[in-house]
Amino acid sequence: MSKAENLWKGRFVKESNATFTEFNNSFRFDRRLFEADVIASLAYCNALFYAGVLTKTEAEKIQSGLKTLLKRAAYSSSFFDEMQAEDVHSFIEAKLTQLIGETAKKLHTGRSRNDQVATALRLWLREEIKKIVSLTIDLQFSLILSAESNIDAIMPGYTHLQRAQPILWSHWCLAYFEMLKRDRERFEDNFRRTNILPLGSGALAGTNYEIDREEIAYELEFDSVTTNSLDAVSDRDFAIEFLSSCSILMMHLSRFAEDLILYSSQEFDFIELSDSVSTGSSLMPQKKNPDALELIRGKTGRVFGHQIALLTTLKGLPLAYNKDMQEDKEAIFDTVDTVKSCLKIAKIVIENIKLKKEKMLAAATKGYLNATELADYLVQKGIAFRDAHYITGQIVLYAINQGKELNELSMDEMHLFSEAISEDVFDYLSVKKAISNKNQIGGTATERVAECIKKAKDEIRKINPHLKF
Ligand code: ARG
Numbered sequence: 001m002s003k004a005e006n007l008w009k010g011r012f013v014k015e016s017n018a019t020f021t022e023f024n025n026s027f028r029f030d031r032r033l034f035e036a037d038v039i040a041s042l043a044y045c046n047a048l049f050y051a052g053v054l055t056k057t058e059a060e061k062i063q064s065g066l067k068t069l070l071k072r073a074a075y076s077s078s079f080f081d082e083m084q085a086e087d088v089h090s091f092i093e094a095k096l097t098q099l100i101g102e103t104a105k106k107l108h109t110g111r112s113r114n115d116q117v118a119t120a121l122r123l124w125l126r127e128e129i130k131k132i133v134s135l136t137i138d139l140q141f142s143l144i145l146s147a148e149s150n151i152d153a154i155m156p157g158y159t160h161l162q163r164a165q166p167i168l169w170s171h172w173c174l175a176y177f178e179m180l181k182r183d184r185e186r187f188e189d190n191f192r193r194t195n196i197l198p199l200g201s202g203a204l205a206g207t208n209y210e211i212d213r214e215e216i217a218y219e220l221e222f223d224s225v226t227t228n229s230l231d232a233v234s235d236r237d238f239a240i241e242f243l244s245s246c247s248i249l250m251m252h253l254s255r256f257a258e259d260l261i262l263y264s265s266q267e268f269d270f271i272e273l274s275d276s277v278s279t280g281s282s283l284m285p286q287k288k289n290p291d292a293l294e295l296i297r298g299k300t301g302r303v304f305g306h307q308i309a310l311l312t313t314l315k316g317l318p319l320a321y322n323k324d325m326q327e328d329k330e331a332i333f334d335t336v337d338t339v340k341s342c343l344k345i346a347k348i349v350i351e352n353i354k355l356k357k358e359k360m361l362a363a364a365t366k367g368y369l370n371a372t373e374l375a376d377y378l379v380q381k382g383i384a385f386r387d388a389h390y391i392t393g394q395i396v397l398y399a400i401n402q403g404k405e406l407n408e409l410s411m412d413e414m415h416l417f418s419e420a421i422s423e424d425v426f427d428y429l430s431v432k433k434a435i436s437n438k439n440q441i442g443g444t445a446t447e448r449v450a451e452c453i454k455k456a457k458d459e460i461r462k463i464n465p466h467l468k469f
Helices: 018-024 027-050 056-075 088-106 113-149 169-194 213-219 229-234 237-264 291-315 323-351 357-365 371-380 385-402 411-415 425-429 431-436 446-463
Strands: 154-159 162-168
Touching: 027 056, 027 088, 027 113, 027 213, 027 323, 056 088, 088 113, 113 169, 113 229, 113 237, 113 323, 113 446, 154 169, 154 357, 162 169, 162 357, 162 431, 169 237, 169 446, 237 291, 237 323, 291 323, 357 431, 371 385, 371 425, 385 411, 425 431, 431 446
Parallel strands: none
Antiparallel strands: 154 162
């Protein structure tokens, strides 16, 4: 294996300490920026030509060399292991020099690894943001499908993890649809601040060469160029924003996982998870464990950790670039991998879930989930809500002592508490009525939820016409 020369060796007389070199090098992880860095270099090479730094022949030679490197990286599995390097930037320069000779040494004119790495990271991340948005849409798509095909499924809704009021399963699905929608919006917003070009900022103060930064931005499809070189090389806000958007997304996925873990337990028994996303126990033969969901919940912690880590890394840094900032990459790379895999797994889980609709309905019918309905019934009969609440509380207490549900009480028993109650109360106490009465925007009435499903489908279709409902 050859070794790339240090880009800064001129001023040094002694060799680097081997343990330090290992500590300092980032190539083992920042090689992921290879393609982005080469693409940025292709554009930079053009800019150097237009600035009169490179002749046409030199620029063409560098560009064809860079393109050859791109191809080799794509086709040869050992490409990155052929050479030891400090970081991806040194690697590319050394490889290019090996390939085309001395001309390669002109490519770094007026450029620093500081503006280079900021550029490569933004280029790389913006593509990953697009992929994450697309996977988020895929999960939203599956949630809509489950909502649509199970529109008849009724289950208990919870507060404090106590049965509260009946809701539709579809309503639950669309709650997560909404969260993911906000996540998408956050990523789209984050994208705008990521897609700004720092190249041309030099090490910190700008560049001496007539580099047309706007032309580079145009070529690389950045929306604009940074306006302060000091800020440009030391800014990692876009990365922190990304980690923060990912943290919120993971928090949503973790709640989704937690809900489903509970629903799949014998205590709830509302759903059955597919064998394909569950595991067994090495000891207890009866076990079917929700590992896929537990891992989503568990991996949320590491994404939160990366966000705090990068914030902490940056908080004490004097302007401009400091080597501390090399720590941004592993946080971002691991977050990207984690979020992408969790989004994919969440989709597989929801697509393969089996609902136990009878059990869900039975749970929604037991445990006084219709008590609020009774209070609302009394309000309709002219009783003030606070009094209706009290009377209903008394009726519930009585029913509990009798071991009956509210709809199992006789008219005489009801009259012990209020003369305002008549036979029509039983219709009011039914689960179906409890659902259909929640008929304002945002409520769980079937009609409302069906409307939301339609809207959600239109929204997703607009973004990605290939997703067929
Ligand atoms: N590997 C470095 C990083 O990721 C590249 C920039 C190094 N710049 C420097 N002046 N040492 O931050």
